[in-house]
Amino acid sequence: xxxxxxxxxxxxxxxLERCAFCREGCPSWEQMRFETYFAxxxxxxxxxxxxxxxxxxxxxxxxxxxxxxCGYCKDMCEAGVPTTDIYEAFRKDLVKNGFAPLxxxxxxxxxxxxxxMRNPYGEEKTKKYEWTTEFSNIKDKGELVFxxxxxxxxxxxxxxxxxxxxxxxxxxxxxxxxxxxxxxxxGLRIGDIKFAEEQAKHNIELFKDxxxxxxxxxxxxxxxxxxxxxxxxxGEKLPFEVKHITELLVEILKINKLPFTEEKEKTKVTxxxxxxxxxHMNLFEVPREVISKIPGIDLIEMKRNxxxxxxCGAGGGVKSQFPDLAINNAKDRIREAIETGAEILLSSCPFxxxxxxxxxxxxxxxxxxxxxxxxxxxxxxxxxxxx
Amino acid sequence: MEKTDxxxxxxxxxxxxxxxxxxxxxxxxxxxxxxxxRSFEFKKTIEHSPDIVVKPENTEQIVKIFKLxxxxxxxxxxxxxxxxxxxxxxxxxxxxxxxMKSMNKILEINEDDMSVRVQPGINLEFLNNELKKKxxxxxxxxxxxxxxxxxxxxxxxxxxxxxxxxxxxxxxVLGLEVVLPTGNLIRTRAxxxxxxxxDLNRLFIGTEGIFGVITEAVIKAFPLYEKRNILGFTFENFxxxxxTVVNLFKKGLxxxxxxxxxxxxxxxxxxxxxQIVFEGIEEIVDLQTKMLKGLCEKxxxxxxxxxxxxxxxEERHIGFQKLAKRLGLDNYVKYHGWDLNVxxxxxxxxxxxxxxxxxxxxYNINVLYVGIWDHPGxxxxxxxxxxEQGESAIKAHRELVEEVHKFxxxxxxxxxxxxxxxxxxxxxxxxxxxxxxxxIKQALDPNNILNPGKQIDIK
Ligand SMILES: Cc1cc2nc3c(=O)[nH]c(=O)nc-3n(C[C@H](O)[C@H](O)[C@H](O)COP(=O)(O)OP(=O)(O)OC[C@H]3O[C@@H](n4cnc5c(N)ncnc54)[C@H](O)[C@@H]3O)c2cc1C
Numbered sequence: 109x110x111x112x113x114x115x116x117x118x119x120x121x122x123x124l125e126r127c128a129f130c131r132e133g134c135p136s137w138e139q140m141r142f143e144t145y146f147a148x149x150x151x152x153x154x155x156x157x158x159x160x161x162x163x164x165x166x167x168x169x170x171x172x173x174x175x176x177x178c179g180y181c182k183d184m185c186e187a188g189v190p191t192t193d194i195y196e197a198f199r200k201d202l203v204k205n206g207f208a209p210l211x212x213x214x215x216x217x218x219x220x221x222x223x224x225m226r227n228p229y230g231e232e233k234t235k236k237y238e239w240t241t242e243f244s245n246i247k248d249k250g251e252l253v254f255x256x257x258x259x260x261x262x263x264x265x266x267x268x269x270x271x272x273x274x275x276x277x278x279x280x281x282x283x284x285x286x287x288x289x290x291x292x293x294x295g296l297r298i299g300d301i302k303f304a305e306e307q308a309k310h311n312i313e314l315f316k317d318x319x320x321x322x323x324x325x326x327x328x329x330x331x332x333x334x335x336x337x338x339x340x341x342x343g344e345k346l347p348f349e350v351k352h353i354t355e356l357l358v359e360i361l362k363i364n365k366l367p368f369t370e371e372k373e374k375t376k377v378t379x380x381x382x383x384x385x386x387x388h389m390n391l392f393e394v395p396r397e398v399i400s401k402i403p404g405i406d407l408i409e410m411k412r413n414x415x416x417x418x419x420c421g422a423g424g425g426v427k428s429q430f431p432d433l434a435i436n437n438a439k440d441r442i443r444e445a446i447e448t449g450a451e452i453l454l455s456s457c458p459f460x461x462x463x464x465x466x467x468x469x470x471x472x473x474x475x476x477x478x479x480x481x482x483x484x485x486x487x488x489x490x491x492x493x494x495x
Numbered sequence: 496m497e498k499t500d501x502x503x504x505x506x507x508x509x510x511x512x513x514x515x516x517x518x519x520x521x522x523x524x525x526x527x528x529x530x531x532x533r534s535f536e537f538k539k540t541i542e543h544s545p546d547i548v549v550k551p552e553n554t555e556q557i558v559k560i561f562k563l564x565x566x567x568x569x570x571x572x573x574x575x576x577x578x579x580x581x582x583x584x585x586x587x588x589x590x591x592x593x594x595m596k597s598m599n600k601i602l603e604i605n606e607d608d609m610s611v612r613v614q615p616g617i618n619l620e621f622l623n624n625e626l627k628k629k630x631x632x633x634x635x636x637x638x639x640x641x642x643x644x645x646x647x648x649x650x651x652x653x654x655x656x657x658x659x660x661x662x663x664x665x666x667x668v669l670g671l672e673v674v675l676p677t678g679n680l681i682r683t684r685a686x687x688x689x690x691x692x693x694d695l696n697r698l699f700i701g702t703e704g705i706f707g708v709i710t711e712a713v714i715k716a717f718p719l720y721e722k723r724n725i726l727g728f729t730f731e732n733f734x735x736x737x738x739t740v741v742n743l744f745k746k747g748l749x750x751x752x753x754x755x756x757x758x759x760x761x762x763x764x765x766x767x768x769x770q771i772v773f774e775g776i777e778e779i780v781d782l783q784t785k786m787l788k789g790l791c792e793k794x795x796x797x798x799x800x801x802x803x804x805x806x807x808x809e810e811r812h813i814g815f816q817k818l819a820k821r822l823g824l825d826n827y828v829k830y831h832g833w834d835l836n837v838x839x840x841x842x843x844x845x846x847x848x849x850x851x852x853x854x855x856x857x858y859n860i861n862v863l864y865v866g867i868w869d870h871p872g873x874x875x876x877x878x879x880x881x882x883e884q885g886e887s888a889i890k891a892h893r894e895l896v897e898e899v900h901k902f903x904x905x906x907x908x909x910x911x912x913x914x915x916x917x918x919x920x921x922x923x924x925x926x927x928x929x930x931x932x933x934x935i936k937q938a939l940d941p942n943n944i945l946n947p948g949k950q951i952d953i954k
Contacts, residue, residue, distance in 0.1 A: 120828045121819060126528045128578055128642035129812075132618050141550060141597050142520050143577065149523035156522050167519050184641075186813040187820060411624075 111197035130181035147181035178383040178419035199299025227258035239265035250283030253320040270489030328382035328457035371404025378450035381417035382457030422463035438467030545592035561678035575647035581913025615646025631716040634661025652701030665700035672711035676940035685713035720774035727804035728796035756866035839904035
C-alpha cells in the first residue's frame with residue numbers, strides 16, 4: 109500500500125473544492141506559475157497516481173520535491189487538508205519506489221552516513237566545533253544542552269559566538285557535545301525516514317548521557333525536528349524539554365538581564381518568520397517579543413507576516429536540489445522587506461538567513477546597500493558589545 | 496497537428512519555459528470547479544486535458560497564437576483562476592490552454608478617475624490590497640476573492656458580497672483590450688459613458704471567453720470607506736425578513752451587502768437571519784444604521800450579537816470549508832450539491848420560495864438553505880444529495896428552472912453557463928436569442944476555435 113492512500117479523502121476533498129486559496133503565496137507556484145506547482149495542482153496529480161491515470165516518474169518526483177514544505181497551503185486550507193503531511197507521505201512512496209532521493213539529496217544523505225562527517229555539508233565533524241575553541245565556559249555535561257545543528261556552526265559560526273556572548277552576559281552556561289549528528293531533518297523532509305530515525309536515536313541517547321533537562325537550539329529546522337518529530341519517531345515523550353534560543357532569550361529579557369547600550373536613534377528592522385519556527389511550531393510572537401525588548405529598534409512588519417509569511421524558498425530540500433527556485437523566492441522576500449523601509453532583515457533560522465544572503469549577494473549593489481540580513485542574536489550582540 | 500510540432504511552433508512565440516506538453520503539467524488543467532458542482536447532469540466526467548499549456552506574457556504573443564491556431568484549426572481555452580463553477584475553463588476539446596495568470600500586472604492606478612488598468616490575470620485580493628494603499632478599494636468581493644482573477648470575473652460576470660452597492664463585475668468594466676478569435680485586436684474606450692452605438696464591452700462580459708480573450712481591463716475603483724457597520728437581525732420567518740428587505744430598498748437605504756438566509760428551511764416559520772453591511776461616510780452609515788434598526792424592529796426583527804455577526808462576515812470567504820468541517824470530510828466528499836442563484840421579479844420571490852421547497856420535498860432532496868443575496872430579486876437555494884439521489888436531483892433541478900422561467904426570472908445570476916448550463920440557454924433566451932449569439936460567434940470566430948462548446952454549440 110502506498111503511504112498517500114491514507115489521505116485519499118483529503119485529496120479528494122481538495123480536488124472537489126478547488127478553491128485555490130493556497131495559490132497566491134506558495135513559493136513554488138510563485139516561481140513556476142503552472143497549476144501543477146501549488147497544492148491544488150499537486151493534489152490533483154497525486155490523485156491521478158492513486159486512480160491510475162498517471163504513473164510515478166522522475167518528473168512527478170521533481171514536482172513534489174519542488175515544494176519547500178513551508179506549510180502555507182496547509183494553513184490557508186480552512187478545511188484542514190494536511191497538504192505538507194501528504195507531500196511527506198508521498199515522498200516516502202517515491203523513495204520506496206526508487207524515484208527519490210533525488211541526485212543532490214542522495215549526496216547529502218551520503219555525507220551524513222559517514223561517521224567522520226554526519227552533516228549534510230560534507231565537512232569534517234571536527235569543523236563543527238571550531239567556533240567553540242575561544243570559549244572556556246562551555247561545559248561537556250549539564251542541564252542546559254545546546255544543540256548546534258549543522259548549518260550554524262559550519263556556515264555562520266559568528267552568530268554562535270554572538271550567542272555565547274549574550275548568554276555569558278546573562279549568566280547562563282551551556283553544555284555542548286562534540287559528537288552530535290545532524291538532527292535528521294533532511295531525511296524526514298525528503299522521505300528517507302530510516303536514516304532520520306538513526307540520527308534521532310543517536311542524539312537522544314547523547315542528550316540523556318549529558319544530563320539534559322533542556323535541549324536548546326538556535327536553528328528553526330533542528331527545533332522543529334527535535335521538538336515535533338523526535339517524539340513521533342520515538343513513539344513517546346522526550347525525557348527533556350526542547351527550546352528555541354528565542355524562548356530562552358524572552359525569559360532572560362523579561363527579568364531585564366542584558367546590559368544593553370543606550371540608544372538615541374531608532375533603527376528600523378523587519379522580521380522574517382522561518383516556516384519551521386512559525387507555521388510549523390507556532391512560535392510567532394516569541395521572536396517578536398525578543399526584538400521589541402532591544403532598545404532603539406523599531407520593528408515594522410512585512411506585508412506577509414506570521415501565518416501569511418512568505419517562505420524564503422530554501423526548505424524541504426529545495427535549496428540543494430533546485431537552487432534557482434530557492435534564490436528567486438528569497439529575492440522576492442528581500443524586496444518585500446525593503447518595501448517596509450527597514451535597514452535590517454532579521455530572522456532566527458540559519459538556513460533562511462543563508463539563503464536570503466545568497467540571494468542578496470546576487471542582487472544589484474544599490475539593493476545590497478539598503479538592507480542587511482542577520483540573526484536576532486547578531487543584533488542583540490551588537491547592542492551589548494560595548495559592555 | 497502533433498503535440499510536439501505544436502510545441503515547437505508555440506515556443507517560437509513564447510519563451511520555452513512558458514509552454515508545456517508534459518503530462519504532469521497538462522493533468523492539473525483538466526478541470527475547474529465544474530466537476531461536481533451543478534454539473535451533475537453529466538453522466539460522465541467533463542474533465543479533459545489540453546494538448547499544450549501556454550503562459551502568455553503579453554497581448555502580442557496571444558495575437559500570434561491565434562493566428563497559428565486559426566491556420567491549424569486548434570481550439571483555444573482561456574484559463575485564469577480556474578475557480579469557475581460550470582466547466583467554462585475546461586479544455587473540452589483539448590488544444591491550447593492559455594493560462595492567463597502570468598499576465599498579472601497593475602498598469603496604472605488613476606486616483607482621480609477612480610479606476611485601475613490591469614492585466615487580466617491579476618488576482619482580486621492582491622489588487623484590492625494595492626488599491627487600499629491609495630485609499631481605494633475594488634467593488635468586487637466574491638467568496639473566491641483570494642484566487643479568482645479580474646479576467647475570469649469579467650468573463651463570468653461574477654457577483655460578490657458587496658454587489659448590493661457595487662454591482663456585479665460587469666458593471667465595474669470601463670474599457671477592455673481584447674484579442675478576437677481571428678487574431679485582431681480591439682480596444683474599447685475606457686470612459687464612464689458613451690452614446691456611440693453598441694457597447695462593445697458587453698460582448699465580453701459574462702460570455703466566458705467565447706468571443707475574445709481579454710488582455711487588459713480598466714475597471715472602477717471606489718473610495719475606501721470611512722466606516723463600515725455590520726449588522727445582523729433574526730426574523731420569525733423568511734417572509735418577515737423579506738418584507739423588511741423590500742422596505743429597506745423602498746426607503747432608499749443603500750447597503751453595501753445584503754443577505755437574508757434561512758438555514759434548513761421548512762415551509763414556514765423557520766427563523767431567517769438578515770445580514771446588512773453599510774459602508775461609506777461615517778454620518779451616512781450611522782444614519783442608515785439607525786433607519787434600518789427601525790425597519791427591522793417594525794417587522795419583529797431581533798438584533799443579533801455583534802460578535803457573531805462580525806464573525807460571519809469575516810468568514811465570508813470560507814463558507815464551504817466550514818460546511819465540510821461541520822459534516823466531516825468523509826461525508827462531505829460523498830455528497831453532491833449545488834447552489835441555484837436565480838433572479839426573479841421581486842413580487843414573486845415569496846411564492847417561488849414555497850414552490851422550490853415543495854419541489855425539493857417531492858423529490859426528497861435535502862435543502863441546506865434558501866435566501867436572498869444582494870438584491871430582493873436574487874434568490875438562492877442550496878441543496879445536497881447523495882450519488883444515489885442523482886436522478887431525483889436532476890428532475891428537481893429541471894422543475895426549479897421551469898418555475899423560474901414561468902415567473903419571468905433568470906435561472907442564474909452569479910456563476911455563468913459554461914458546459915453545465917448550456918442545455919438551458921435556449922429556454923432562457925429563446926430561439927432567436929440564441930440565433931443572435933450564434934451569428935455573433937460565427938462572425939467573430941469563423942473557425943470556432945475559441946472556447947468551443949461553451950454556452951452555445953456551433954456546427
Ligand atoms: C470557493 C469558491 C467561491 C466562489 N465564490 C463566488 C462568488 O462569491 N461569486 C461568484 O460570482 N463566483 C464565485 N465563485 C466562482 C468563480 O470564482 C467565479 O466564477 C470567477 O469569476 C472565476 O474567475 P477565475 O479567474 O477563476 O476564472 P476561470 O474559472 O479560470 O475562468 C472562467 C471563465 O472565464 C474565461 N476566461 C478566463 N480568463 C479570461 C480572459 N482573460 N479572457 C477571456 N476569457 C477568460 C474562461 O475561459 C472561463 O470561461 C467561487 C468559486 C469558488 C471555487
